[in-house]
Amino acid sequence: MGKKIRLGAGSGFWGDALDPAIELLEHGNIDYLSMDYLAELTMALLQRLRSRNPDAGYVPDLESHMRALLPLAREKGTRLICNGGGTNPEGAAEAIRKLAQELGLKGLRVAAVSGDNILDRVDELVATGCDLTNMDTGDSNFSGIRDRVVAASVYTGAEGIIEALANGADVVIAGRVSDNALYVGPVMHELGLDFTPANADMIASAITIGHIVECAAGATGGMSSRFDEMPHMGCVGFPIAEFHEDGTAIITKVKGSGGAVDQFTVKEHLVYEIGNPSEYLMPDGVADFTRLSIEELGQDRVRVSGMGGHGRPETLKLVVGYEDGWIGEGMLFFPWPQALQRAEKAKETLLARFDRLALKADAIHFDYVGVNMLHGPASPMPDYDPAEIGLRVAVHTKTRAEAEKVRRACAQLWIMGPGGTSFGTPMKPRPVVGSWPTLIPRTFIEQTVEILEA
Amino acid sequence: MTMQALDTIAYVRSGDKGDVISIGVIAKSPDLYPKLVNSVTQDSVKALFGDWVKGDVEIYPMENIHALAVIMRRALGGGATRTLRLDQTGKAMGNGILRLPVKSN
Known part of the structure; x- marks a missing residue:
């Protein structure tokens, strides 16, 4: 043994x-x-x-x-x-x-x-000629995010x-x-x-x-x-x-x-x-x-x-975090009968409200909660009239003020929307930290150990 | 005859790395592994998840444990913090793959 x-x-x-x-x-x-x-x-x-x-x-x-x-x-x-x-x-x-x-x-x-933690060594790293191509997207334009970097950990x-x-x-x-x-x-x-x-x-x-x-x-x-x-x-x-x-x-x-x-x-x-x-x-x-x-x-x-x-x-993975705009989000629920139809009409109404509020969005995403929120296109539509259905909307914007418009538009559906529309506390916009994963030479990093005694 | 879905023959676990979702699919018993291999293909997975998976799908066999590693690139709407989906880390997507029909050959 x-x-x-x-x-x-x-x-x-x-x-x-x-x-x-x-x-x-x-x-x-x-x-x-x-x-x-x-x-x-x-x-x-x-x-x-x-x-x-x-x-x-x-x-x-x-x-x-x-x-x-x-x-x-x-x-x-x-x-x-x-x-x-x-x-x-x-x-x-x-x-x-x-x-x-x-x-x-x-x-x-x-x-x-x-x-x-190489947040204060990023420019030194760039100066070594390391190209810092994003492993996920293939994007090699690191300078495009350089001034928005908030974290860099290897x-x-x-x-x-x-x-x-x-x-x-x-x-x-x-x-x-x-x-x-x-x-x-x-x-x-x-x-x-x-x-x-x-x-x-x-x-x-x-x-x-x-x-x-x-x-x-x-x-x-x-x-x-x-x-x-x-x-x-x-x-x-x-x-x-x-x-x-x-x-x-x-x-x-x-x-x-x-x-x-x-x-x-x-x-x-x-x-x-x-x-x-x-x-x-x-x-x-x-x-x-x-x-x-x-x-x-x-x-x-x-x-x-x-x-x-x-x-x-010979390489180590570096993940750079950078400020990448805001997400505005809302969730509304509709009761039987014809819950899904109510949710569909509410979606159309929301889109029209976004127009009226002149929302500037990079991307708008809708889900029907209880239908396709978790599996997306893999989900079959229900072949019965469900007890309740939710509508979820999430929008990516450049600024907090634009993301706020999503919260406002959702809140307005309280009385402007279908009968029975219910939701809890409206969600606050949240800042997005984007992730830029890349590979760097191992030789750039040296770990240090410090021992303290109680 | 009703079509058998993958959930009758396999267990799953899924998660994220950046904008990549990985799904491990494990045969419930060794004799079911060939059916699993036949059922989970690049084409069947791409067709199942449609425009939620924008990049390539790779499938790696793990015959030693009767499992497949399914790697889906550009599949998380930009990664956990950037995605507009509720399931920010792709945890539910593994169960989604269980909707695939079981193919014997």
Whole structure:
């Protein structure tokens, strides 16, 4: 029996539940608790917080989470790794150091891992001659958005986390590291792996396992097609990955917790948000999901073996957030009888109102709620008279004032529209942060690690 | 005979990356995998979602787990923050693909 590392997944996004993370610390017998807080454009939101207050810019929930987790983690000897540092890992680490002192956790070592936030290096990057073509659209005119850029974060890898752990960090707070670097880091640290080609399969295995558990309840019954069969989902257990030094792993969860781990909960998450499954590209390596095996070992225990891949790419993904106008939105509901016909006439009426208000729109989108809002053109029209139908409208505009016209036009339908028209509180216009994903040379980025002691 | 839809033979999960929606479709048992492969094609997926998918559709087989990865480009109305749809991250689109009819060959 070789060495094994037990990794708990404590958070799948900013807003996830804390009680399953506490349960993992109390009953999971885990060596590491990894917590992902960042979605693609969370960084733009956090950057906005930091522009108002230079001490802010990390995930605001971090302090309350750490208040609950730190004492337990110390008692159990579990190390915490997260990317909740957002746009200010140093500020977050300082706040957590103070918190640790307040909690009497003397000597606790808190590491900040940074280097991913290149908002103030964008011009330097452009000057290197990097073309910054948008990966999604093929648009190469980066200068067209340059003066509207509000965030620029690079998906960085596990190096900083490994260095922090090697320097005895009890808590690692990173910025925009890839979600699965939170798992790859501790595995590479514990097994003493570096990025030499001979380790490519092992690192790819860690990437694969990180991918399976990184959305927490996503591997234990959450989002499942078999949700109706899943027990006690209100008390769902978050997953534990037990990584073995032979490059295999077991996915499991705390005994008695809600949800399930079986071949399908694992398969469903393996296929989640991927591109070509034989080349799952991450900053630490490239995993091949098409050669592995998944096998149920018993209740809530699934073995993943045969994983592998190849070495890390020479480029890293940069996501630039930029101001991209406004969205004005409204939702109105109509009762039986002839609810759909009422919604159709209301749509015509709204379009005429937009004309009268001289709305300047880049795009106007309508849905019939209860008919085609979620599947669009794939939806069949109802062949009966439904109990109720909604009309949803969303409009992209350049300015807030134009987006306001959408709210006004919708509100006017209260009395100008069909009988029975109902809606709740009108929706406020919201600013849009557009996303410009691109690839940059790895050599442009260097992670730095700073360790603070309580 | 009524046409069988894909929901009788497959599970799904979908999500986003930029303006790309990815849908994983998993056969409920290994013997159903060939039917899944026959039913989910570039043409059938393009036709199903119409003008909601503006770019290419790519389909990658994962025979080891009896699943397909369906990648739909320029499919989210400009990406999660830019899209005018309610389902900003394409979470519901996976279930949409289950409307495809099952084809045996």
